[in-house]
Amino acid sequence: MNKGFTVDNIFNSPLEIGLRCLIILKTFNDRVLNIQDIINLDYLTLHLKDFNEDLESVHPDIPYRSGEISVKRIVCQRGLQLMLSKGLITKNFNEKGICYEITSIGTLFVDYISNSYHVKLQEFCLMLYKEVGSMTEEQINEYITSNINEWGSEFINDSYLDDYLKL
């Protein structure tokens, strides 16, 4: 079915998420990643500051941003499916469940796009790769689970704003 495109499905569309999955799979090509791993790494790539305060994030630190981790699974699945459909990634079955791997065409595809945002994503993903170092995917997951409530709760001056806006 054709869906009408709204902001809800323009951003974080299967294509966009799929593209980010490609970058993650390319950067973390020495790991075996399932969909949850990819989702976690996708969040951390976009919000690297949440992992290391001294680093910047690609996307702005909007409130309740950590909520996106919870809702991204279906779209991520679609994104991976899309990439699969174009042969840019493959999927495998092992003890971790369904895992994904970038193909050579997928690597070429990633390298081909010259958009500055795309390049930035790759840089940040690489930074993340270095940051997580020898952390296992489980450890990364554990890290995210334990901090998820903190990310996006930085707005402390709401009362001032409320009072000002009431005036």
Added chain:
Amino acid sequence: MKNIVLKKLKVIGATKSDAEIVFGENLTIISGASDTGKSYIFQTIYYLLGSDTPPKEGIEEANGYTHAFLELTLNSTPLVIERDLKGGKASLYYTTLSDVFNSNPASTKVSASARGNDNLSNRILGPLKMDGVNLLLNSNTGKKGIARLSDFKNILFLSEEQIVTDKSPFRTGQRGDILRENSLLKFILTGKDFADIDLQDFPKLKAGLETRIQQLNELIEEDSTKVSEYSQELIDNNIEASFFNNEISALENTLTTTRDEMESIIDEVNSQKSLLQKERSEHIALNELLSRFQLLKKQYKIDIQRLEHLIEANDIFSDLKPLFCPYCEQEILTGGHNNCGEYNSEVYNNALNVELSKTQSLLNDLAPTLNDIEQKILDKTSNINSINNKILEYNTLLLTVREQFKKLNDKILKARSFHRIIIDRDTLQLRINVFKDRVEKLNNDLQAKKDSNKSTKASDYTKVDESKILKIENTLSDFFTFLKFHEENETRFDKQTADISIGGKKKGSFGKGKRSIANAVATLGLISASKELQTLPRLLILDSPLTTYTGVKRKEGDKIVQPKDLQMRFFKLLIDKSSDIQIIVFDNEEPEENFTHDKLKTIKFTGTKDFGRYGFFPVD
């Protein structure tokens, strides 16, 4: 009526027969030779009526007698006085002498001297209503004393030594007693004593005044020192009292203004602080708003980047041949693909472009908002700074004004303290003036009292009215005229000496014999003059009034005779006056044989055991 009558005198001794003598009610003349006991009787009566001196044991016959009794009546009430002849207290019996010896009645022991409340003097003077007579003892101190029986006895008893005195018979001759004696004389002649008269004790008064003057002078000195100190302090600080009130008033007004100013500044500061608080709150809110809009801006920007990324990626992605349908996972070329929501890249691309355009538009629209907020923030910051500066200025001003206030306040406090000093100094000065006036007045009082004290002689207090003097002078003139005492017999009483002059001749100038008679007559005259006023016991005891008198011899025919005219006339006078005065005379001289009278009792002591009564004491 005779207020006192001596009845009997008796002396007893364990180994002796009682010696007794009975007195006549009117005139009793006890005559006889020397050493027959006449003077002994006189002394014994004197002793029994309260004296420290028992009768002399000059007569041998007196030896062995131990107790004496005197029976008398006081306004007809019987009384017996008993005393041990060696001295001591008196025993009183309110009965007759025979009753005392026969019935052994109760007695009361009293002091024979004037000591204590119950004494012989009071017991005798009381019934005569002559107790409690106030005499002046010291005119300086105003000291008074009560007249004692001995005071009256000094007048009523003329011993053989006293009767010949060339001084007043009313004086004992003790210098210290003159005022006492004059007081008594005044009482006798006028009936007035010194009970109601209060003389101020001059030395005490003087001491009191001088003490007060001294105290006031000390206060004056103290206050003057303080005044000097205050004045010096004012001079040292260049304080002029005249402008003081104005200056303090002006300073206080300025202080009030300054205080108002301070309060106004404080209000302003508080107002600015409230404003500052509001501005700061808004500043924070604006910054918060800004940060959110900036976040939105970032979001728009990243969205634009993402869109551009997607547009490029979509373009390339769409060129890639799909191996299968990502939706139904069916191969597209071999069929089975159900047109199930195929990814339409063109539509997606259009949507991306629309979104890109929209987002850019949104971003553009955001700019002025952000600018506006940033400007507002700048304005707020500027306001805040401005308010802070204002607050700082006000606080600086406040410090200055506070400083002024403090200085003013200190100035006022200092001015007030000097004002206080001026008031205190002026008050003290007023007080000094009051004290000085008081001192002057006290000094005047003291001088007046001194002058008054000097001019008032003791004799002024005891001055007797001329009419009373005249009365006694007239009485005595009559007596002396009757006696044919002198060529002229007009008698004058000298207040100064309390003595008389007869026919212009002072009594003291007369010979001993005539002096004795004159003294006896003068006393008689005094007792007579006191009759109406009842100010003397009506008793007169004379020892040897005639013994020393010898009349001028004359020739009667061939004989040289020694007339006793004066003596006889003397006795006649005594008889006459004895109607209301009991008179007892002891003398060597006796009336002539034919001289009898029913008022006269004569007792003759013969001095011989052969006939008549030997003397007072019985002979075996």
